[in-house]
Amino acid sequence: MSSRTKARKRAIDALYAAELRDGMATELLEATKEQVSDRQNQDEIFDFAMELVSGVLSNQLEIDEILSNVAQNWTLDRMPALDRAILRLAIYEISFGTATPAEVVISEAVALATELSTEDSPAFINGVLATVAATRKPI
Numbered sequence: 001m002s003s004r005t006k007a008r009k010r011a012i013d014a015l016y017a018a019e020l021r022d023g024m025a026t027e028l029l030e031a032t033k034e035q036v037s038d039r040q041n042q043d044e045i046f047d048f049a050m051e052l053v054s055g056v057l058s059n060q061l062e063i064d065e066i067l068s069n070v071a072q073n074w075t076l077d078r079m080p081a082l083d084r085a086i087l088r089l090a091i092y093e094i095s096f097g098t099a100t101p102a103e104v105v106i107s108e109a110v111a112l113a114t115e116l117s118t119e120d121s122p123a124f125i126n127g128v129l130a131t132v133a134a135t136r137k138p139i
Helices: 003-021 025-035 042-058 060-070 081-095 102-116 121-135
Strands: none
Touching: 003 025, 003 042, 003 081, 003 102, 025 042, 042 060, 042 081, 060 081, 060 121, 081 102, 081 121, 102 121
C-alpha cells in the first residue's frame, strides 16, 4: 500500500471519527500521529493526510453542495457516515486538488469503500465520483 493510500485512509478515519464524536478531525489526526510516532515513514503519511483533512474542512460547504447535487435521491443525512467521509475526501481531491488524476482518486475511493464500508457502497461511490469528475470545471 502506497503512502498516499495510507494517508487517504488516515484522513477518512479522522473525518469519520470526528463526525461521530462531534470532534475536530485535525485534532484526532494529530492524536493518531502521536500514537504511531514510533513507526517509520509516518511524517509523509500524516503530512498528506493533514493536507487532505484541512482541505476538506476548508471547503466542506462547497463539497457538500456538490455531493448533494450529484447524489440524486440521497440526502447527506441518509448516506452512511463512512461513505460521506470517503466522498467528501474524493470530491475535495477531484474538485480542489491538482496533484492526483480524477481516475486515481476514484479508484482509491472505491477500493477504500470496498474494504471499509457496505456491499453497495463501492458502486454508489463510483457513480457519484464519476459524475463529479465528468462535470467538474477545469482549474
